[in-house]
Amino acid sequence: MAQVKMTVNGKPASGEVEGRTLLVDFIRDTLGLTGTHVGCDTSQCGACVVHVDGKAVKACSMFAAEAEGTEVTTIEGMAAEDGTMTPVQKAFQEFHGLQCGFCTPGMVMSAEAMLKDNPSPTEAEVREYLKGNICRCTGYHNIVKAILAASGQDVSNIAAE
Amino acid sequence: MYAFEIERPSTVADAVALLKQSDENQALGGGQTLIPTLKQRLAAPEVLVCLSGIDEIKGVCTDDDGRICIGGGTTHGEVAAGSGAYPALVWMAENIGDPAVRNRGTIGGSLANNDPSACYPAAVLASGATVVTNEREIAADDFFDGMFATALNEGEIITEVKFPVPEKANYQKFEQPASRFALVGVFVAKFADGVRVAVTGASEEGVFRWTEAEEALNGNFSASALDGLSVPADGMISDLHGSGAYRAHLVAVMTRRAVEAA
Ligand SMILES: Cc1cc2nc3c(=O)[nH]c(=O)nc-3n(C[C@H](O)[C@H](O)[C@H](O)COP(=O)(O)OP(=O)(O)OC[C@H]3O[C@@H](n4cnc5c(N)ncnc54)[C@H](O)[C@@H]3O)c2cc1C
Ligand code: FES
Ligand code: FES
Numbered sequence: 001m002a003q004v005k006m007t008v009n010g011k012p013a014s015g016e017v018e019g020r021t022l023l024v025d026f027i028r029d030t031l032g033l034t035g036t037h038v039g040c041d042t043s044q045c046g047a048c049v050v051h052v053d054g055k056a057v058k059a060c061s062m063f064a065a066e067a068e069g070t071e072v073t074t075i076e077g078m079a080a081e082d083g084t085m086t087p088v089q090k091a092f093q094e095f096h097g098l099q100c101g102f103c104t105p106g107m108v109m110s111a112e113a114m115l116k117d118n119p120s121p122t123e124a125e126v127r128e129y130l131k132g133n134i135c136r137c138t139g140y141h142n143i144v145k146a147i148l149a150a151s152g153q154d155v156s157n158i159a160a161e
Numbered sequence: 162m163y164a165f166e167i168e169r170p171s172t173v174a175d176a177v178a179l180l181k182q183s184d185e186n187q188a189l190g191g192g193q194t195l196i197p198t199l200k201q202r203l204a205a206p207e208v209l210v211c212l213s214g215i216d217e218i219k220g221v222c223t224d225d226d227g228r229i230c231i232g233g234g235t236t237h238g239e240v241a242a243g244s245g246a247y248p249a250l251v252w253m254a255e256n257i258g259d260p261a262v263r264n265r266g267t268i269g270g271s272l273a274n275n276d277p278s279a280c281y282p283a284a285v286l287a288s289g290a291t292v293v294t295n296e297r298e299i300a301a302d303d304f305f306d307g308m309f310a311t312a313l314n315e316g317e318i319i320t321e322v323k324f325p326v327p328e329k330a331n332y333q334k335f336e337q338p339a340s341r342f343a344l345v346g347v348f349v350a351k352f353a354d355g356v357r358v359a360v361t362g363a364s365e366e367g368v369f370r371w372t373e374a375e376e377a378l379n380g381n382f383s384a385s386a387l388d389g390l391s392v393p394a395d396g397m398i399s400d401l402h403g404s405g406a407y408r409a410h411l412v413a414v415m416t417r418r419a420v421e422a423a
Contacts, residue, residue: 019167042197055264061196062265065167066211132259
């Protein structure tokens with residue numbers, strides 16, 4: 001066991017971990033932040049996406065020890081203290097970008113990372129970026145629409161496929 | 162996963178010293194292949210030597226010969242962002258897996274792993290790149306040694322890969338949609354002294370050069386030079402995603418597309 005220290009959602013976080021402790025298990029079990037989900041545990045589904053030093057990564061495919069000294073942001077760190085949602089979160093709500101909600105934390109974290117690099121993506125770019133985020137419910141259409149809307153683009157003409 | 166310790170050295174020398182302490186110690190690059198392997202209990206290292214804290218093996222630069230030199234610990238995302246002088250390499254890197262995989266996975270990890278369906282081996286072999294380790298320089302033609310096997314010794318670390326920039330090049334990837342690896346990928350690179358064609362995803366021997374196509378393209382760099390050429394289905398990977406014959410067919414199709422798009 002070893003001690004790890006990192007910043008999670010702007011606050012210092014530390015705990016005892018084994019070498020094999022995954023970042024996602026540290027976040028969920030040690031820190032109790034259960035918004036980050038584990039869908040597949042095989043790096044396919046993206047339900048566990050968090051930001052490490054600003055970059056989207058799959059928390060099921062990184063060890064907690066590797067996050068030593070980094071800044072980690074999880075879905076719990078997106079909305080403001082008073083609960084005000086980010087434009088991406090608001091758009092997921094408004095455009096019904098979720099059904100069961102299991103994939104949503106990862107979808108939102110991927111979308112936030114994409115919009116930081118590419119503030120006005122095309123529909124094709126959104127779909128390409130979300131390749132590693134799997135949703136079993138929505139058929140993706142409303143997720144894509146929500147992200148395009150969150151980027152400030154007019155989505156009134158985007159028909160359901 | 163079986164239990165193991167993690168060490169995070171900050172220099173290549175320290176990493177190599179840790180790896181040499183025991184045959185049971187193993188390097189950890191981005192973990193995008195190794196972590197799933199550990200979860201399946203297909204590996205049981207005593208110590209994982211994490212390379213992600215070693216700054217001297219990260220980044221992309223150009224050497225005096227105009228070669229693009231990429232640190233062995235550079236992520237696919239950083240390769241795509243930094244290799245603008247070699248557009249086919251950029252395209253290859255930015256089409257590996259998905260963005261989160263590209264933010265962790267590294268060129269060194271991909272080459273050391275030599276997955277028969279991985280993209281980098283095709284780029285390295287077609288470019289005639291040089292793989293640099295803490296011990297020596299290995300030419301691409303001597304590096305790959307069949308499925309999941311390379312010329313690397315125990316505890317040897319890939320520190321850099323040097324890519325000569327071709328006059329023209331293109332990578333065509335027929336994606337296996339579930340894994341997002343190449344079902345078949347063909348990298349074609351045309352240099353002043355000849356054309357190199359490297360094929361991944363197809364052969365049971367791993368990445369290979371299609372020398373017949375190279376000879377045809379040397380005389381005439383156009384898709385029509387490939388008319389009538391094919392690779393035998395024998396020795397091609399056959400699985401639920403595609404038969405050997407299908408993969409052999411794809412090799413010819415993807416090579417034509419790569420030449421047309423180069
Ligand atoms: C969902 C998904 C999709 C993917 N799609 C593709 C794809 O389309 N194309 C593709 O090519 N790959 C793909 N990959 C694989 C990905 O590119 C991996 O990042 C890569 O194969 C391994 O690199 P890594 O840095 O993660 O290495 P690791 O997983 O950390 O290590 C792999 C092996 O290499 C060794 N190693 C690591 N670094 C070094 C080094 N510098 N020197 C010597 N040995 C080292 C390790 O000991 C281990 O044996 C995909 C992976 C996932 C999870
Ligand atoms: S739980 Fe991490 S990718 Fe599915
Ligand atoms: S909303 Fe159910 S998995 Fe996406």
